[in-house]
Amino acid sequence: MNYHKIKEYLSLYFIMGSVNCRDHNPVNVLKQAIEGGITLFQYREKGEAALKGREKYHLAEELQKICADAKIPFIVNDDVELAIELEADGIHVGQDDEAARFVRGRMKNKILGVSAHTIDEAHQAIYDGADYLGIGPIFPTSSKADAKKAQGPELIKHFRNQEINIPLVGIGGITSANAQEVIETGADGVSVISAIAGAKDIRKATEEFKIKFRS
Structure with a gap:
């Protein structure tokens, strides 16, 4: 996989499932996020109220079509059979x-991302064929019930100092206010869930990330 292209995709990486959308329809959330400038979308349908079976499949299919129309990569979280x-x-x-x-x-010929919390996990993921690593949680987050303790942006710098040169995306509690700090420590992009999916104005919230990256 072309690392340069992967880095472009990771710039503003949106993760969402129906459980993250609160008062919004997931389809509308994704459309507005794309209008706001996301560069990649991951469908993550997890949690107590998550859709299952054909309902999960049909939502995934609908979200995938939106991504295809917008030429945004569509990534599935965890569910290999669905992917x-x-x-x-x-x-x-x-x-x-x-x-x-x-x-x-x-x-074999698809994008493979792997979450890594330690240097050993990173080396194993690279050996296994990962195209990029998700590093975090950077800041405290409520989007994942099983999230580990936040490590701060220095975690990204630590990975870079250990010569982990594969594309990296930071995740966990990232907002438009702290995203640039994550980029400055060596990440190629940021992964966002609630800062976009939980916003009142999805498109505006997404655009705020892009504005910060340009500043």
Whole structure:
């Protein structure tokens, strides 16, 4: 996979499922986020109230079409079977999900992202064929019930100092107010859930990230 292209995709990486949208329709949330300037979308349908079965599939299919029309990569979180069935652009797995080496074997020419919290995990993910690493949580977050303790932006710098040169995206509690700080420590982009999905004005909230990146 072309690392330069992956870095472009990671710039403003939006993660969302139906449980993150509160009073908004997920379809409308994604459309407005794309209008605001996101560069990649990950469908993450997890949590107590998450959709399952065909409902999950149908929402994924609808969101994928929106991404395709906008030429935005559509990534599936964790669910390898769903990603394969949809012929998604890629998949993202965590340390507790199916091992990255097996996922790579099943999705040979797709984008593979892996969450990493330590240098050892990063080296293993790279060996297994990851195209990028999700590093975090950077700041405290309520979007993931099982999130580990926040490490701060210095975590990204630590990975770079250990010569982890694969594309990196920071995740966890990132807002338009602190996103630039994450980029400055060596991340190629930021992953955002609630700062966009939970906003009253989705498009405006997304545009604020782009404005900060230009400043």
